[in-house]
Amino acid sequence: MTVAGAKAWSLRGRLSRNMVLVVSLGWFVTILVTALLINHEFNEMLDEELRALGDETALLLDSSEGARLARSISVSGDGDERVLRITPLGFAPPPAPWGVVGADGYADSSGWRVLRMTAENATIEIGHNKAWRREEVVEASLGLLVLVLPLVAVILLAVRRTVGLSLAPARDLAKRVAERGPEDFTPVSAKGLPAELLPLVTSLNAYTDRVSHLREAERAFVANAAHELRTPIAALRARLEVEDPKTAAAVQPVLDRLARRIERLLQLARSEAGGVLGKGPSDLLRILRLIRDEMPAAQAARLVIDDHDQETLDLPVDPDALAILLRNIIDNACENSTGLVRVSVWPEGKVVVENPVAPGAAFQEARFASGVGSTGAGLGLAIMAAVSQAIGAGLRKEMVAGDGGRRARVEVDFMPLLARKTASGGGATG
Amino acid sequence: MRLLLVEDTADLAESVLRFLRGEGHAVDHAPDLASAEAAMDVASYACVVLDLGLPDGSGLDLLRRCRRAGDRTPVIVATARDQISDRIAGLDAGADDYIVKPFDLGELSARIRANARRAQGQPDSRIALGDLVVDRAAAKIWRDGHEQRLTSREWALFDALLAARGRVLSKAALEEALYAFDDAVEGNAVEVYVSRLRQKLGAGAVETRRGMGYLVP
Numbered sequence: 016m017t018v019a020g021a022k023a024w025s026l027r028g029r030l031s032r033n034m035v036l037v038v039s040l041g042w043f044v045t046i047l048v049t050a051l052l053i054n055h056e057f058n059e060m061l062d063e064e065l066r067a068l069g070d071e072t073a074l075l076l077d078s079s080e081g082a083r084l085a086r087s088i089s090v091s092g093d094g095d096e097r098v099l100r101i102t103p104l105g106f107a108p109p110p111a112p113w114g115v116v117g118a119d120g121y122a123d124s125s126g127w128r129v130l131r132m133t134a135e136n137a138t139i140e141i142g143h144n145k146a147w148r149r150e151e152v153v154e155a156s157l158g159l160l161v162l163v164l165p166l167v168a169v170i171l172l173a174v175r176r177t178v179g180l181s182l183a184p185a186r187d188l189a190k191r192v193a194e195r196g197p198e199d200f201t202p203v204s205a206k207g208l209p210a211e212l213l214p215l216v217t218s219l220n221a222y223t224d225r226v227s228h229l230r231e232a233e234r235a236f237v238a239n240a241a242h243e244l245r246t247p248i249a250a251l252r253a254r255l256e257v258e259d260p261k262t263a264a265a266v267q268p269v270l271d272r273l274a275r276r277i278e279r280l281l282q283l284a285r286s287e288a289g290g291v292l293g294k295g296p297s298d299l300l301r302i303l304r305l306i307r308d309e310m311p312a313a314q315a316a317r318l319v320i321d322d323h324d325q326e327t328l329d330l331p332v333d334p335d336a337l338a339i340l341l342r343n344i345i346d347n348a349c350e351n352s353t354g355l356v357r358v359s360v361w362p363e364g365k366v367v368v369e370n371p372v373a374p375g376a377a378f379q380e381a382r383f384a385s386g387v388g389s390t391g392a393g394l395g396l397a398i399m400a401a402v403s404q405a406i407g408a409g410l411r412k413e414m415v416a417g418d419g420g421r422r423a424r425v426e427v428d429f430m431p432l433l434a435r436k437t438a439s440g441g442g443a444t445g
Numbered sequence: 446m447r448l449l450l451v452e453d454t455a456d457l458a459e460s461v462l463r464f465l466r467g468e469g470h471a472v473d474h475a476p477d478l479a480s481a482e483a484a485m486d487v488a489s490y491a492c493v494v495l496d497l498g499l500p501d502g503s504g505l506d507l508l509r510r511c512r513r514a515g516d517r518t519p520v521i522v523a524t525a526r527d528q529i530s531d532r533i534a535g536l537d538a539g540a541d542d543y544i545v546k547p548f549d550l551g552e553l554s555a556r557i558r559a560n561a562r563r564a565q566g567q568p569d570s571r572i573a574l575g576d577l578v579v580d581r582a583a584a585k586i587w588r589d590g591h592e593q594r595l596t597s598r599e600w601a602l603f604d605a606l607l608a609a610r611g612r613v614l615s616k617a618a619l620e621e622a623l624y625a626f627d628d629a630v631e632g633n634a635v636e637v638y639v640s641r642l643r644q645k646l647g648a649g650a651v652e653t654r655r656g657m658g659y660l661v662p
Binding site: 238241242244245246247248249250251252253254256257267270271274278301302305306309334335337338 | 454456457459460461463464467498525526527528529530532533543545546547548549550551
């Protein structure tokens with residue numbers, strides 16, 4: 016998922032990662048402290064072993080005939096783990112892997128832990144190779160680690176799973192909100208949500224409620240504006256027809272233009288305010304025929320519709336949006352055409368409107384700009400662009416030169432909408 | 446034709462009434478749903494022109510109630526609502542036609558005649574009756590190729606008899622087609638108009654069934 020082009024971070028991922036990091040750190044510190052404790056306890060235990068060996072040796076010297084013999088004995092290993100040196104008084108000390116130890120008691124010398132004792136006219140020195148001691152501590156610590164590591168892995172998986180389960184309501188809420196259409200203003204259900212998410216849902220519902228009211232107000236305004244603006248024109252026109260038919264005939268085109276401009280301004284307001292985002296379905300061909308029925312007879316006679324033998328063409332789009340789009344394209348074509356206006360509706364969801372135009376004619380993109388001789392309000396193209404963009408239809412306008420002269424061609428591509436309908440498996444009725 | 450105009454805008458209603466009455470129709474006016482329902486309960490109309498935005502509700506509700514009750518009176522929705530969804534809703538509710546304000550009164554009149562003819566099972570506007578040719582859409586009659594000028598009341602009576610061609614219409618039924626609720630009905634008006642029609646169209650154009658009424662054969 017991306018937001019404004021940047022990849023959004025995952026709450027679940029971040030939480031899992033941080034939890035794993037914290038738990039791993041905790042375990043590491045625990046193992047480290049445990050190793051230090053083991054080291055300390057091991058040293059104490061081995062020092063005790065030195066003391067016990069010293070006491071035992073002194074006892075043996077007391078009752079031994081060979082007590083007057085200086086010697087250095089490897090107690091275990093090849094003389095590189097534990098060594099015992101006995102030096103009777105007056106004798107030169109036999110060789111040992113540590114240096115001279117000046118006083119009784121424990122001492123560290125040349126990588127050895129040495130205990131010196133004086134007993135029965137002899138000096139007893141017992142030494143432990145410190146490298147051997149370290150090796151023993153490391154072995155004990157590694158043994159602990161081997162036991163703990165699988166447990167750590169299990170805990171990490173459990174953390175990830177727990178985080179996932181704990182975040183499930185948030186994920187479910189995000190999914191439900193993401194699946195809502197732009198015209199769905201129903202409140203989001205707060206059932207089963209944790210207390211931390213409730214303010215979010217409450218605010219979201221208040222916001223959608225407000226938008227919904229604004230949209231309703233906008234719709235009501237447009238409907239009322241149409242009624243309030245059209246009815247006086249209708250009354251004026253009818254009064255003139257009854258009282259003064261001659262003036263009525265002269266004024267009628269002006270009133271018609273006024274009514275059309277009001278209609279287009281309201282259409283533009285509606286489409287730009289997002290009032291055309293309904294899902295439909297809409298039958299394009301039915302709407303096209305209704306548009307033809309409401310056109311003045313002279314204009315309708317110039318309209319040729321080729322429906323390619325289709326009865327209906329359902330689109331997942333707001334019927335009013337579709338009608339506004341088609342009506343503006345056709346009105347624009349009729350206002351600027353020098354001949355017939357041909358509307359082709361293709362089954363794959365493409366509508367092409369073509370009409371011959373005068374030399375030099377061009378699409379007037381600027382608002383309120385009309386072509387020479389056109390009676391239009393100069394809003395048609397703006398409305399087409401706004402509506403086609405709002406509903407997601409493609410719109411292409413071009414002037415093409417052919418054998419019959421210059422022609423205006425407008426193509427509306429509804430294929431993306433049909434593809435969306437097929438993908439969602441949506442039906443349509445019209 | 447006896448027509449009902451349901452319209453709450455007084456200025457517009459007044460002009461439409463004047464125009465349609467000028468064409469010889471007997472037009473009742475209902476400014477709201479309640480009076481429209483009351484009028485439809487007691488009179489039979491050839492066509493109803495119905496606005497949607499009325500002070501006491503939507504015209505569509507009246508239309509739906511009528512259709513549910515089996516009333517097939519032609520209804521033309523005349524409204525300022527120009528959205529296609531409104532039009533579809535109106536047609537789906539049972540409207541026979543839909544015209545958006547501002548409209549041409551001549552076009553409204555033509556649609557009223559066309560819808561009334563369709564409801565009477567006579568979609569063709571041109572009818573040949575012996576030496577007479579009648580264009581009901583244009584409200585014109587030719588006798589032996591010469592156009593005969595009828596007053597609006599004469600046309601209204603003849604059109605009512607044409608709508609029921611071959612069937613006898615009582616004097617009361619013809620009066621109902623000729624006069625709206627607030628019109629003063631003259632006692633021998635039907636006899637006077639029948640007499641004038643015979644003078645202009647020929648003695649056989651309208652036959653009398655003594656004690657029963659009149660018919661166009």
